[in-house]
Amino acid sequence: MSVPNEDNMTSHSQLSSHFLGDLLDSIIVDVASECHRIARLGLDRNLEEEEEELRLSAQARVRVADPSNSGEANSKYVVDIFGQTHPPVANEIFECMNCGRSIMAGRFAPHLEKCMGKGRKARPKATRSSTAAQNRYSRGSPVSTYSAYSNSTSTNRLSNGTSGAAGEEYSNGTFPEP
Amino acid sequence: MSTGNPSYTNPKPCKHLADYKLRHGLTGYRSLQKLFKTTPNGRTSVEKPNTTMPRCNSCNGFQGRLYFCLICSTVSCSDHTLLHNQSENGHDVAVDMERAELYCCVCCDQVYDPDFDKAVMSKHIMGIPRDKNGDESIGERLVKRRRLGSGVVEEELVDLSKSKQLVSMRDRRAKSCYPLGLRGLTNLGSTCFMNSVLQALLHAPPFRNYFLSDGHNRETCRKRSVDRLCLPCDIDAIFSAVFSGDRAPYSPAQFLYSWWQYSANLANYEQQDAHEFFISVLDGIHEKESKLSNRNRDNGDCLCIAHKVFSGQLRSDVTCMTCGFTSTTDEPCVDISLDLDTNNFSPKNIANKPIKSNENSSISTLLGCLDLFTRQEKLGSDQKLHCRNCQEMRDSVKQMSIKRLPLVLCLHIKRFEHSPVRRMSRKIDRHLHFPFSLDMTPYLSSSIVRNRFGNRIFAFEGDESDISTEFEIFAVVTHSGTLESGHYVTYLRLSDQWYKCDDAWITEVDEGLVRASQCYVMFYVQKMLYHKANEDLSCLPISPRRDTFLPIAGCC
Numbered sequence: 001m002s003v004p005n006e007d008n009m010t011s012h013s014q015l016s017s018h019f020l021g022d023l024l025d026s027i028i029v030d031v032a033s034e035c036h037r038i039a040r041l042g043l044d045r046n047l048e049e050e051e052e053e054l055r056l057s058a059q060a061r062v063r064v065a066d067p068s069n070s071g072e073a074n075s076k077y078v079v080d081i082f083g084q085t086h087p088p089v090a091n092e093i094f095e096c097m098n099c100g101r102s103i104m105a106g107r108f109a110p111h112l113e114k115c116m117g118k119g120r121k122a123r124p125k126a127t128r129s130s131t132a133a134q135n136r137y138s139r140g141s142p143v144s145t146y147s148a149y150s151n152s153t154s155t156n157r158l159s160n161g162t163s164g165a166a167g168e169e170y171s172n173g174t175f176p177e178p
Numbered sequence: 179m180s181t182g183n184p185s186y187t188n189p190k191p192c193k194h195l196a197d198y199k200l201r202h203g204l205t206g207y208r209s210l211q212k213l214f215k216t217t218p219n220g221r222t223s224v225e226k227p228n229t230t231m232p233r234c235n236s237c238n239g240f241q242g243r244l245y246f247c248l249i250c251s252t253v254s255c256s257d258h259t260l261l262h263n264q265s266e267n268g269h270d271v272a273v274d275m276e277r278a279e280l281y282c283c284v285c286c287d288q289v290y291d292p293d294f295d296k297a298v299m300s301k302h303i304m305g306i307p308r309d310k311n312g313d314e315s316i317g318e319r320l321v322k323r324r325r326l327g328s329g330v331v332e333e334e335l336v337d338l339s340k341s342k343q344l345v346s347m348r349d350r351r352a353k354s355c356y357p358l359g360l361r362g363l364t365n366l367g368s369t370c371f372m373n374s375v376l377q378a379l380l381h382a383p384p385f386r387n388y389f390l391s392d393g394h395n396r397e398t399c400r401k402r403s404v405d406r407l408c409l410p411c412d413i414d415a416i417f418s419a420v421f422s423g424d425r426a427p428y429s430p431a432q433f434l435y436s437w438w439q440y441s442a443n444l445a446n447y448e449q450q451d452a453h454e455f456f457i458s459v460l461d462g463i464h465e466k467e468s469k470l471s472n473r474n475r476d477n478g479d480c481l482c483i484a485h486k487v488f489s490g491q492l493r494s495d496v497t498c499m500t501c502g503f504t505s506t507t508d509e510p511c512v513d514i515s516l517d518l519d520t521n522n523f524s525p526k527n528i529a530n531k532p533i534k535s536n537e538n539s540s541i542s543t544l545l546g547c548l549d550l551f552t553r554q555e556k557l558g559s560d561q562k563l564h565c566r567n568c569q570e571m572r573d574s575v576k577q578m579s580i581k582r583l584p585l586v587l588c589l590h591i592k593r594f595e596h597s598p599v600r601r602m603s604r605k606i607d608r609h610l611h612f613p614f615s616l617d618m619t620p621y622l623s624s625s626i627v628r629n630r631f632g633n634r635i636f637a638f639e640g641d642e643s644d645i646s647t648e649f650e651i652f653a654v655v656t657h658s659g660t661l662e663s664g665h666y667v668t669y670l671r672l673s674d675q676w677y678k679c680d681d682a683w684i685t686e687v688d689e690g691l692v693r694a695s696q697c698y699v700m701f702y703v704q705k706m707l708y709h710k711a712n713e714d715l716s717c718l719p720i721s722p723r724r725d726t727f728l729p730i731a732g733c734c
Contacts, residue, residue: 030276030277033274033279033288034632037279037288037633038633040189040288041633041635043625045545050543050545050613053613054611056693057541057694058541059690060693060694061609061694063690064690064691077685080682084425086427086682090364090365090366090427092364092429097431098435105366105431106364106366106367107366107367108429108434109367109368110367111367112434112435112438116438
């Protein structure tokens with residue numbers, strides 16, 4: 001009884017390997033055929049150029065990361081290209097257009113904020129997403145590839161603070177699917 | 179302007195295919211059409227009538243690739259195509275039944291014929307349902323192309339050399355070897371987000387040309403407009419100051435004041451996002467300019483400078499997986515936000531424990547991000563959409579593409595990951611490689627749709643466009659640091675020399691530094707406009723690279 005079973009098992013696994021082999025062959029020829037067409041029709045990208053670009057990029061990163069490479073990578077400037085030098089906090093003085101007081105340039109923004117009575121009261125506004133089309137069908141999904149960009153208050157921003165691009169709907173296209 | 183050229187080349191037929199065409203013309207293709215089987219996802223195959231299983235005529239085999247002779251309809255497997263060809267004179271061309279591709283038995287190679295591809299596409303078009311209005315959802319549309327490319331803008335914008343403002347600049351130009359418009363911007367207190375974007379705008383060729391040729395006249399604007407708040411006026415003031423020849427850093431205080439008034443809800447001392455600022459400024463320009471001008475074309479194309487320069491169109495195709503009906507939506511956009519092309523999963527071994535993956539093995543590239551943006555995305559079964567043709571909720575596939583390219587292409591990298599579930603946000607520091615020259619052809623709607631149908635030689639909608647797809651980078655806004663406290667720096671490329679604009683500090687840098695930087699928003703302009711802009715900026719020979727640590731002796 002055990003012997004026929006073993007034979008069956010062997011022929012079964014042989015059969016499945018055979019089918020797998022067939023499927024793989026089919027897929028490989030498929031890809032080859034597709035690439036052949038792309039190459040013949042001139043639709044392929046210039047791979048050499050791309051490789052060269054990547055090489056330059058990698059080289060550049062190595063150079064910049066090298067600590068013995070002083071200069072550009074450091075933010076320690078002495079003079080700019082015009083031969084000028086600038087203090088860390090801008091010390092030019094001008095008049096605030098809201099209240100008239102004399103303010104130092106480097107402190108103008110925080111002054112203006114208080115002066116204009118703004119603060120952390122800002123409300124998130126409905127954003128007009130420039131890529132609303134991307135996300136129309138992805139709303140509600142948490143972190144998907146097309147993560148909610150239009151609705152969340154602080155998506156895709158690189159610093160804190162309140163949110164929302166100002167603006168209005170530009171869309172003059174057709175409307176989404178029901 | 180170059181005449182529209184197809185984005186593919188018509189390959190020359192081999193001798194045997196050419197002979198076949200001479201003798202049989204299109205008759206073989208037409209009768210074969212009846213046997214084409216098309217699927218909703220764009221694939222084509224050849225099926226024998228009554229769905230009988232095809233077998234090789236010589237060996238009765240059914241495995242591997244099978245080829246259908248165009249002349250006598252004999253099926254041969256790959257081992258026996260030559261045999262058939264030798265036994266029957268002139269039976270050189272066959273069709274790969276699996277993929278509906280022409281195969282020359284003598285050359286032993288896949289060959290191509292536009293007429294054959296046309297027959298394939300016709301079958302697809304016949305098979306794909308039309309919507310109520312009778313519009314085809316794909317296909318050869320001979321649409322009168324509106325020439326919205328640089329042709330229109332160039333005609334309207336005044337040649338820079340004729341601008342009155344520049345007359346005085348030419349004198350000053352002699353005093354400096356550096357390009358016009360290169361001037362530091364003072365940081366007014368965490369305003370590098372604003373300075374970085376302003377530098378890019380100041381050097382976006384069509385945008386710059388508009389303001390420098392008095393496109394927005396402040397006097398006229400003051401008279402016409404009751405509302406004193408006008409962002410274009412403030413931007414015009416910045417242009418005047420920056421291009422005046424004065425090289426001391428400029429403080430865009432008035433602009434900040436105006437912008438905060440305009441975007442009331444954004445005003446906050448804490449650091450802001452540069453990309454959001456960019457969108458906000460374009461909004462502000464649009465709002466003001468569309469109030470001033472009554473010109474509003476019926477077709478909805480906005481004529482404000484913000485849109486003329488930055489506005490393109492994105493296309494979203496949603497295809498029903500059951501019937502193949504594709505619903506297309508076009509939306510205008512002023513930028514494209516891209517996700518980084520990283521693998522989101524970590525490889526696991528059989529026991530489902532994570533394996534340490536080699537981080538260095540893959541590098542993110544801008545082209546990779548664009549590929550990701552335009553890939554076919556299967557919408558999950560919880561996201562079924564109503565198919566107009568099937569009249570039911572169906573599994574669908576979504577695909578984005580670019581319907582119309584803008585003059586200046588703004589690409590934003592989503593370095594910010596926000597998880598509402600975990601209430602966490604983080605910045606993705608992963609390095610992204612970006613090219614200095616960018617060809618957007620593969621991401622156009624015509625290319626994407628063509629690819630969906632197996633890259634058939636067929637005039638898909640959009641192929642006739644004259645608009646150039648080649649772009650050159652001119653500004654990169656980079657970010658360094660963390661989410662909460664970071665710093666923006668813009669690199670400008672003027673006449674192929676890179677400059678670092680770090681608030682008030684303008685320095686010359688090597689292109690390697692730019693390549694190694696962490697890009698956040700990149701600005702590309704159509705190649706022709708880039709080269710023309712370089713001509714405009716040309717001055718006396720630019721100084722050879724100097725060590726920035728030495729004071730510069732008076733140049734010229």
